[in-house]
Amino acid sequence: MTAFILRRSLQSIVVLFIMSLIVFVGVNLVGDPVDMLINPEADQAEIDRVIRDLGLDRPVSEQYWYFVLNAFQGDLGRSFIFGEPALKLIVQRMPATMELALVSLLMAVVFGIPLGIYAGLKPTSRISKTIMAGSILGFSMPTFWVGIILIMFFSVHLGWLPSTGRGDVDTFFGVTSSVFTLDGLSHIFLPAFNLALFKLSSVIRLARAGTREVILQDYIKFARAKGLAESRVVRIHLLKNIMIPVITIIGLEFGSLIAFSTVTETVFAWPGMGKLIIDSIYNLDRPVVVAYLMIIVVIFVMLNLIVDILYSVLDPRVRIKGVS
Amino acid sequence: MKFSKFLMTSFAAIGLSISANAADLRVGLKSEPSSIDPHYHNLGPNNGFATHIFGTLVGSDENQQHYPDLAVSWKPINDTTWEFKLRKGVKWHDGSAFSADDVMFTVERAQNVPNSPSSFVTYLKGKTFKKIDSHTIHVVTAKPYPLMPNDLSTVKIISATAGNGASTEDYNSGKATVGTGPYKFVEWVPGDRIVLERNASYHGTKAAFDKVTFKPIKAGPARISALLAGDVDFIDNVPPLDVARLKTEKNVQLSSGPSNRVIYLHMDQFRENSPHITAKDGSPIKNPLMDVRVRKAISLSINRDAIVSRVMEGIAVKAGQLLPAGFHGVSENMKPDPYDTKMAKKLMAEAGYPDGFKMTIHGPNDRYINDAKIAEALAQMLNRVGIDASVETMPKAVYFKRASRGGPNKSPEFSFMLLGWGAGSGEASSPLKALLHTYDKSKGMGAANRGRHTDAKVDALVQKALATVDADARGKLLAEATEKAVGENYGVIPMHYQVNTWAAKKGYSYLPRTDERTIVTGLSKN
Numbered sequence: 001m002t003a004f005i006l007r008r009s010l011q012s013i014v015v016l017f018i019m020s021l022i023v024f025v026g027v028n029l030v031g032d033p034v035d036m037l038i039n040p041e042a043d044q045a046e047i048d049r050v051i052r053d054l055g056l057d058r059p060v061s062e063q064y065w066y067f068v069l070n071a072f073q074g075d076l077g078r079s080f081i082f083g084e085p086a087l088k089l090i091v092q093r094m095p096a097t098m099e100l101a102l103v104s105l106l107m108a109v110v111f112g113i114p115l116g117i118y119a120g121l122k123p124t125s126r127i128s129k130t131i132m133a134g135s136i137l138g139f140s141m142p143t144f145w146v147g148i149i150l151i152m153f154f155s156v157h158l159g160w161l162p163s164t165g166r167g168d169v170d171t172f173f174g175v176t177s178s179v180f181t182l183d184g185l186s187h188i189f190l191p192a193f194n195l196a197l198f199k200l201s202s203v204i205r206l207a208r209a210g211t212r213e214v215i216l217q218d219y220i221k222f223a224r225a226k227g228l229a230e231s232r233v234v235r236i237h238l239l240k241n242i243m244i245p246v247i248t249i250i251g252l253e254f255g256s257l258i259a260f261s262t263v264t265e266t267v268f269a270w271p272g273m274g275k276l277i278i279d280s281i282y283n284l285d286r287p288v289v290v291a292y293l294m295i296i297v298v299i300f301v302m303l304n305l306i307v308d309i310l311y312s313v314l315d316p317r318v319r320i321k322g323v324s
Numbered sequence: 325m326k327f328s329k330f331l332m333t334s335f336a337a338i339g340l341s342i343s344a345n346a347a348d349l350r351v352g353l354k355s356e357p358s359s360i361d362p363h364y365h366n367l368g369p370n371n372g373f374a375t376h377i378f379g380t381l382v383g384s385d386e387n388q389q390h391y392p393d394l395a396v397s398w399k400p401i402n403d404t405t406w407e408f409k410l411r412k413g414v415k416w417h418d419g420s421a422f423s424a425d426d427v428m429f430t431v432e433r434a435q436n437v438p439n440s441p442s443s444f445v446t447y448l449k450g451k452t453f454k455k456i457d458s459h460t461i462h463v464v465t466a467k468p469y470p471l472m473p474n475d476l477s478t479v480k481i482i483s484a485t486a487g488n489g490a491s492t493e494d495y496n497s498g499k500a501t502v503g504t505g506p507y508k509f510v511e512w513v514p515g516d517r518i519v520l521e522r523n524a525s526y527h528g529t530k531a532a533f534d535k536v537t538f539k540p541i542k543a544g545p546a547r548i549s550a551l552l553a554g555d556v557d558f559i560d561n562v563p564p565l566d567v568a569r570l571k572t573e574k575n576v577q578l579s580s581g582p583s584n585r586v587i588y589l590h591m592d593q594f595r596e597n598s599p600h601i602t603a604k605d606g607s608p609i610k611n612p613l614m615d616v617r618v619r620k621a622i623s624l625s626i627n628r629d630a631i632v633s634r635v636m637e638g639i640a641v642k643a644g645q646l647l648p649a650g651f652h653g654v655s656e657n658m659k660p661d662p663y664d665t666k667m668a669k670k671l672m673a674e675a676g677y678p679d680g681f682k683m684t685i686h687g688p689n690d691r692y693i694n695d696a697k698i699a700e701a702l703a704q705m706l707n708r709v710g711i712d713a714s715v716e717t718m719p720k721a722v723y724f725k726r727a728s729r730g731g732p733n734k735s736p737e738f739s740f741m742l743l744g745w746g747a748g749s750g751e752a753s754s755p756l757k758a759l760l761h762t763y764d765k766s767k768g769m770g771a772a773n774r775g776r777h778t779d780a781k782v783d784a785l786v787q788k789a790l791a792t793v794d795a796d797a798r799g800k801l802l803a804e805a806t807e808k809a810v811g812e813n814y815g816v817i818p819m820h821y822q823v824n825t826w827a828a829k830k831g832y833s834y835l836p837r838t839d840e841r842t843i844v845t846g847l848s849k850n
Contacts, residue, residue: 035724037441039366041748041758043768046446053439081358081365082514083439083492093515148545155553163553164352164546165539166516269541269550271515279542282690284721 005305012301016294023293024067028060033080033284054080067290076294077287081280086291090273096166097265097272099177101257103188104196109250112200116207117234117242123212131204138201147194147267154190162187164269191268195261199253206249210242217241243314251307255300349533349844352547352559356540358441360512361495362480362503363434366442368746371478372841373538376520377417378480378503381408381427381461382473386837386846387650388584388750390473393528394422394481394504398473400793401462406472410459414527416483417502417509424455429484437492447475470793474749506531506845515540529845536844551576551827558832560842562825564639564693570827580825581836582641582648585746586755587692589702589817590727591619592739594776599731600684600739604712612677613739613775619814620661621671625709626702627663632820635697639825643818645806646745646755651838652795653752653802658811660818668709680710686727687742689717693822699742702819713740727774736774743774744822746840752802756786759816760809777815782808 034050042050051057055066067077076087119128155163167187170180178184214220215238223233262274269275273292280288355369362374383393395408414422431453434444451469454462463472483502490500501509506528507520518538522531539556541547544563550556552573562570562578570576591613592598598611612618628642641648644660672678685703689696696717703713717723730737747754762778763770769783770776782805789801809815826834828847835846 031719031721031723032725032729035728036721037365037367039442039446039748040745040772041754042366042442042446043771044765045768046443047771049443049445050441054441078439080441083359083364083441084496089514096516148549151546151549151553155555156549159553163555164541164550165555266543267546269539269543269546271513275515275542282719282721 004308008301008305012298015301016297019297020068020071020290020294021064023290024064025060027284027286027289028063031284032056033286036283037080071294076291079280079285079288081283081285081288086287087295089276089288090292090295093271093273093276095176096178096270097258097261097274099179100188100192100195100261100264100270100272101254103179103192104194104199104257105250105254107192107196108199108203108253112203113207113239113246116204117211117238119204120208120211120215121234123208132208135201135204138197138204141197143194143198143263144267146197147191147264150190150194151267161190163190166271191264191270194267195257195264199250199257202249202253203246206246207242210245211238214238214241240314244311247310247314248307251303251310252300255296255303258299259296347532347534349536349558349847350556351536351538351842351844352541352550352556353538353842354540354542354544354547354561356515356538357518359492359496360498360501360509360518361437361492362482363430363437363444364440364492364495366440366444366446366478368840371480372839372843373518374480375505375841375843376507376536376845377501377505377509378482379414379505380477380480381410382477384477384750384839386581386835388747388838390477394427395461395476398476400468400472403468403793404465406463406469407456408461408463408476410461411527412459414504415525416486416504417523418483418486420483420485422481422483422504423458424461425458426481426484427461428453428455429487430479430481433482433487434479439492444479447478451475468791468793470790470795470798471749471751471753474751478748507536510535531845532848533844548827551829554829558826558828558834558844558847560824560826562827564637564825567637567639567825575830577828577830577833578825579828579834579836580639580823582838583746583822583824583840584647584651584748584750584838585692585744585822585840586643586646587640587695587698587742587744587819587822588643588646588759589622589819590741590743590759590773590775591622591777591814591817592736592775593778593815594735595739598739599737600686602682604679604682606682609681611739612675612681615675616812616814617671617675618677619817621668621675621709622706622711623661623814623817624664624668624671625705625711626661626817626819627705628660628820629663630705631698631701635694635701636820636823639823640693640820641823643820645752645810645818646759646816647747647752648821648838651747651750651752653756653789653799653806655803655806655811657803658807665709672709672711677710680712682712683714683740684738685713685715685740685742686723686738687715687717688720688723691720691723692742692744695742695744698819702742728772736776738774741774745772748839750838752806753786753789753798756782756802756805756809757790760805761786775816777809777813779809779813779815782813782815 038050079086115131119131122128151163154161167178167184168181169176169178172180223237262278265272265274277292357370357373358365362378379394381395383391385391394411396411397409401407435448452464456462486500486502494500498509506523506526508523510519510521512518520536522534541550547559548566551559603609632640632642642660645658647654685699687695687699699715699717703715706713726737727741745755758772760777761769762783763773763776785801785805789798792798824840832847833850
């Protein structure tokens with residue numbers, strides 16, 4: 001196990017390095033941050049000063065070299081716009097995005113698995129058909145549009161839930177989050193649901209497909225023949241066996257929930273890293289874009305590792321070996 | 325079961341938040357300032373926001389007219405010296421007294437903020453500040469300098485005590501954020517909110533709200549729904565498309581007014597072979613935009629009324645020069661060009677292009693209100709006079725680099741560009757100096773002259789105006805320069821002035837600002 005984790009970590013470093021090179025060169029091909037930063041009334045001398053101060057007059061290779069040198073000391077550069085370390089800006093906004101991603105993941109699992117299993121067990125019932133039709137909608141409707149519709153209906157029309165921002169936060173066991181306050185919960189409900197919709201649909205479909213497959217297996221027939229209660233068959237024999245694909249997807253999707261919560265965060269003005277990255281891309285705040293993508297790579301690599309370890313726990317046939 | 329309980333409690337929580345103090349204000353902002361440090365980033369959202377907390381020597385009202393703020397009077401005492409008399413009895417938010425030392429400290433610091441992406445050097449260089457007594461400052465320049473009050477209206481005065489050794493981070497955290505403005509700083513949670521409270525000892529008209537919370541809401545539809553849902557009381561940058569609908573909402577009060585921003589066209593006037601212009605069959609031709617008759621024909625072929633009413637939904641004012649009426653230095657003789665395709669075709673024929681030519685219009689698609697749509701409409705109009713125009717729009721992040729220095733030797737890359745210019749100083753000298761004076765790096769002139777228009781007479785008029793302290797005489801020179809550069813030379817073609825719209829909940833109205841800023845002291849109950 002240790003060797004496995006070690007080897008994985010080494011691979012991650014290679015991935016990280018290649019990624020940094022691609023991203024760094026990529027962001028440097030687009031536009032010029034000076035035009036985004038400077039007051040239009042500034043004269044040529046001031047424009048030149050800013051270009052010099054930001055190091056933009058240097059060749060990209062040289063800029064990359066300094067980036068790598070600093071990165072080894074834990075410094076991923078300073079935001080052009082905020083003048084603060086890029087890493088600090090991202091870490092500052094990470095809790096908001098994490099709690100949003102976790103709440104929507106929870107929604108996707110808590111609603112998705114039971115609905116999917118139901119649709120798999122009774123594929124011809126009207127309820128199942130409604131669930132499946134709903135999941136197609138969840139897949140195909142654009143997040144931005146759904147977000148606006150949710151706001152228009154629940155906030156503007158009914159006036160039930162707030163439309164924007166993060167609510168009050170509170171701290172429990174050293175974790176500061178808005179899910180510990182009522183105001184915070186009321187604020188997180190709509191954006192989390194908006195973000196969860198797509199994942200919810202995929203979990204439903206996966207759970208349904210898994211159920212349809214597993215339910216025909218001999219061990220299910222045997223369990224039933226033994227006279228086990230249907231609820232026990234579903235809970236123990238079925239659920240465990242459909243979880244492998246579901247966990248894979250949840251694990252990977254959690255990464256994408258974090259990385260691509262940008263649209264939801266923009267619609268709901270959620271002060272997370274997704275909003276930061278979108279603004280940074282629009283304004284060519286290169287250090288923040290690079291640092292963000294580095295962090296996302298690390299998150300994905302770690303999630304994959306966790307998924308692999310969970311496999312072996314769930315399915316004894318999967319064994320993690322130190323050597324391949 | 326648990327879920328319904330959760331919903332119930334959530335609603336209860338909302339009920340509580342609605343009954344919050346009536347003297348509190350929540351504002352939905354399109355652009356969040358990048359820092360609370362008033363000297364870190366010289367850009368619209370920062371400068372506008374800082375006005376709540378910090379004062380300036382010279383105030384700038386909603387029409388960019390000057391009023392005494394921390395200075396009670398200012399006047400030139402000789403050709404090269406301005407005297408500022410400071411207001412007595414002004415208290416900083418920490419209770420200490422304001423004096424000339426704070427001004428001396430400010431002008432030093434404002435030019436030396438580390439990592440500043442756009443600094444106030446633009447407004448402070450070439451000026452020597454001298455403290456005469458505790459409430460008198462002299463500013464000396466090498467040559468007569470009329471724009472002294474305009475320049476100093478941009479620089480926020482900070483406390484020498486609180487600001488001593490303070491970094492940008494200290495302002496962001498509030499440690500050094502001590503001003504003289506109508507509001508005191510409480511906290512900033514980046515991306516989430518900025519909170520201010522009333523300054524009870526403000527020297528001017530006291531603030532109307534006990535507490536103001538600014539929330540950055542970038543997306544237009546989200547900003548509007550936040551207002552409709554009652555989560556904010558006041559928003560800026562209402563998209564024109566939504567104005568008609570908001571007018572029908574009885575709980576919403578709209579305020580709009582023209583800005584100092586003109587949307588105009590820049591045309592390549594320095595290359596014999598312009599990269600994006602060819603004959604209709606694609607063969608190279610001599611750049612037709614060098615000929616003033618062609619430029620005039622283009623202006624005459626623009627149906628400005630249609631652009632205002634159709635593309636801009638009526639939320640714009642057609643333009644005939646660089647600034648709307650009422651600003652200093654605008655010409656009283658200039659009107660927007662009429663829509664006259666017959667005359668345009670005749671001019672094209674006279675210039676030797678009876679069959680027109682082929683050209684690409686370049687423009688941004690996320691910088692000005694409806695910018696991409698304007699470019700599309702423009703292309704259609706030019707097609708009618710025989711110019712085969714195609715449109716290429718791109719995000720501002722890509723556009724401005726290419727428009728300014730995307731070509732060989734850092735020359736402007738495009739032939740025909742859609743752009744906008746906001747006169748920060750509130751005077752015609754700002755666009756004349758930047759857009760129409762000959763590009764001259766050593767003098768700092770024509771920095772945004774992307775068409776490289778050049779005319780010795782215009783240069784002479786602009787330079788003379790910039791050295792004429794007498795306001796009336798300067799105004800006349802600027803008007804004359806505009807008539808020559810825009811009216812005769814068609815150095816640029818003005819299209820329309822942008823109109824900005826703010827929306828507040830019923831019972832409040834906002835005094836629209838020409839500088840496009842959102843400053844809550846302009847919001848009043850009615």
